[in-house]
Amino acid sequence: MTVGTVSISFSDLFAADSRQTETILFDIRLPRILLAICVGAVLSSTGAVMQGLFRNPLADPSLIGVSSGASVGASLMIVAAGGFIQSGALLGLSLVAVGAFVGGFVATLLVYRLATSGIGTSVTTMLLAGIAIAAIAGALNSLLSYFSDNDMLRQISLWQMGNLSGASWTKVTIMASVALLLMSLFPRDSRALNALLLGESEARHLGVDVQAVKRRLIILTALGVGVCVALAGLVGFVGLIIPHIVRLAIGPDHRWLIPASALAGATLLVFADSLARIVVIPAELPTGILTALLGAPFFVVLLLQQRKQV
Amino acid sequence: MTMLADNISLHLSGFDLLRNVSLEVEAGKVTAIVGPNGAGKSSLLKVITGEMEPSKGSVSLNQQPLSQWSLEKKAQMLAVLPQHTLLNFPFTADEVVGLGRIPHQTGSLKDAQIVAEALELVDASYLQKRFYTQMSGGEKQRVQLARVLAQIWQPCELGEQFLVLDEPTSAFDLSHQKLTLDIVRNLASRGVGVVMVVHDLNLASRCADNLVVFNGGVIEAMGSPEDVLTEQLIDKVFGVKSIIAKHPATQRPLVIT
Numbered sequence: 001m002t003v004g005t006v007s008i009s010f011s012d013l014f015a016a017d018s019r020q021t022e023t024i025l026f027d028i029r030l031p032r033i034l035l036a037i038c039v040g041a042v043l044s045s046t047g048a049v050m051q052g053l054f055r056n057p058l059a060d061p062s063l064i065g066v067s068s069g070a071s072v073g074a075s076l077m078i079v080a081a082g083g084f085i086q087s088g089a090l091l092g093l094s095l096v097a098v099g100a101f102v103g104g105f106v107a108t109l110l111v112y113r114l115a116t117s118g119i120g121t122s123v124t125t126m127l128l129a130g131i132a133i134a135a136i137a138g139a140l141n142s143l144l145s146y147f148s149d150n151d152m153l154r155q156i157s158l159w160q161m162g163n164l165s166g167a168s169w170t171k172v173t174i175m176a177s178v179a180l181l182l183m184s185l186f187p188r189d190s191r192a193l194n195a196l197l198l199g200e201s202e203a204r205h206l207g208v209d210v211q212a213v214k215r216r217l218i219i220l221t222a223l224g225v226g227v228c229v230a231l232a233g234l235v236g237f238v239g240l241i242i243p244h245i246v247r248l249a250i251g252p253d254h255r256w257l258i259p260a261s262a263l264a265g266a267t268l269l270v271f272a273d274s275l276a277r278i279v280v281i282p283a284e285l286p287t288g289i290l291t292a293l294l295g296a297p298f299f300v301v302l303l304l305q306q307r308k309q310v
Numbered sequence: 311m312t313m314l315a316d317n318i319s320l321h322l323s324g325f326d327l328l329r330n331v332s333l334e335v336e337a338g339k340v341t342a343i344v345g346p347n348g349a350g351k352s353s354l355l356k357v358i359t360g361e362m363e364p365s366k367g368s369v370s371l372n373q374q375p376l377s378q379w380s381l382e383k384k385a386q387m388l389a390v391l392p393q394h395t396l397l398n399f400p401f402t403a404d405e406v407v408g409l410g411r412i413p414h415q416t417g418s419l420k421d422a423q424i425v426a427e428a429l430e431l432v433d434a435s436y437l438q439k440r441f442y443t444q445m446s447g448g449e450k451q452r453v454q455l456a457r458v459l460a461q462i463w464q465p466c467e468l469g470e471q472f473l474v475l476d477e478p479t480s481a482f483d484l485s486h487q488k489l490t491l492d493i494v495r496n497l498a499s500r501g502v503g504v505v506m507v508v509h510d511l512n513l514a515s516r517c518a519d520n521l522v523v524f525n526g527g528v529i530e531a532m533g534s535p536e537d538v539l540t541e542q543l544i545d546k547v548f549g550v551k552s553i554i555a556k557h558p559a560t561q562r563p564l565v566i567t
Contacts, residue, residue, distance in 0.1 A: 055398065195409050197399045201361050202392060206461070207385030207413035252399040 032167035038175040044265025047239030052193040060240035065107035068137035070229040073103020101230035108222040162235035162288025190254040318367035337470035342514035345524030372469030385413035389461040410460035428456040475506040
């Protein structure tokens with residue numbers, strides 16, 4: 001909390017006397033840190049869940065189409081609403097956030113529907129449907145960018161880099177309730193996810209209702225990632241790499257993997273966001289740039305270590 | 311108490327995989343299924359374990375239609391070892407075997423003890439903390455066998471227990487093939503009904519109470535190995551000339567080709 005454009009010493013934290021210091025601390029920095037914690041936790045725990053569900057350590061939450069859908073929703077709002085964007089708001093959230101959430105939700109629904117037939121949901125089809133939807137979304141995004149003016153273009157690309165700067169107490173409340181919901185519901189399916197790593201029919205023979213577990217986890221992930229993307233834009237990398245790193249460290253048992261990923265994701269995002277606020281003072285970098293810059297080299301180091309062990 | 315497949319037919323995308331197959335698997339007996347590739351052995355296993363719905367006929371487990379058991383209760387009575395299990399995540403052997411305890415609420419202490427005993431039984435104690443992804447084919451298969459054994463380690467109050475094995479010994483060396491047969495016989499004497507698909511006729515002859523020969527989606531012959539294994543049958547089903555002798559030690563039929 002002490003770092004940022006206006007430097008506030010550690011002792012001032014507890015003796016914030018001036019109005020200005022108080023505002024900076026409690027209306028800007030504290031909500032931002034809390035938002036970073038929640039977004040980091042949700043992105044990486046849903047990442048862990050998706051990697052288990054798809055039985056693929058390279059899956060990430062965006063696979064089910066939520067991110068690509070959200071980015072179309074957001075771009076559409078930026079372009080369509082134009083100048084209206086600053087004034088338009090719903091429940092204290094910008095229209096962009098609402099657009100992103102709706103876009104993400106619709107895309108996930110589409111992917112899920114495409115992959116579900118009478119005999120259940122095929123994760124392979126879902127993977128492919130996710131790719132198809134992402135391609136369509138990419139095209140729509142380019143189309144929207146083509147028709148937008150300079151200002152809109154800048155807004156779109158900034159949004160796609162992921163940014164926590166707009167943190168407010170409203171956003172923190174929404175994000176924190178979603179994070180709590182996910183953290184309280186995921187443990188119930190941890191063992192089922194472990195069984196699913198063996199394969200779907202093996203999991204069924206172990207008494208797991210595979211279809212119900214899939215449906216539950218996909219809905220929770222869509223909700224969690226949808227809200228993250230709506231409030232903080234596309235913060236990439238966290239959902240893919242954090243669960244992977246944590247798995248290398250503590251193994252694939254989801255009973256530990258999910259909470260540990262949440263913790264590690266929260267830590268990385270707070271750290272990355274703090275850096276984002278100070279590296280180019282008085283301006284700020286988008287957070288998404290730093291999560292990738294920080295995490296990727298660390299990941300490469302881990303991979304190299306693994307290679308040595310084998 | 312039995313597992314019963316009554317007059318099963320299975321059609322899939324225009325092919326008749328099974329035609330009017332009836333099979334009774336008794337608790338405490340070993341039923342071995344043999345037959346050429348594509349004869350319908352695995353299809354039958356899929357139907358009796360509830361993985362596929364038969365196009366015609368019905369399957370029951372302990373006097374109740376299979377589909378009426380809840381998944382969890384079914385898992386407490388019926389363990390299934392598939393031919394191949396793809397597991398790309400670095401679980402240790404005891405974690406894999408521990409998955410077999412998912413249908414039970416016996417507490418982690420009891421589970422850990424069962425896991426250790428099951429690994430010991432399949433001669434895989436030394437693998438306990440090793441990563442599944444780094445094991446050889448035979449080691450992986452033994453760990454998976456331990457997993458299904460752990461699943462039916464203790465008798466179940468809901469009814470008799472059954473174990474279904476699809477080519478359990480395909481990756482095993484001689485000593486582990488023998489070990490698997492001993493384990494299967496022991497389970498049967500404890501009252502578990504075992505169904506296994508095997509390719510080695512002599513292996514089947516040695517451990518089966520009931521030998522089922524599949525050919526082209528129908529049951530060609532069924533009964534004790536002595537009655538079933540004849541030179542004519544092997545010629546008809548497999549197209550191979552053979553001599554049936556008696557095993558000097560076990561007195562079971564011995565197929566020499």
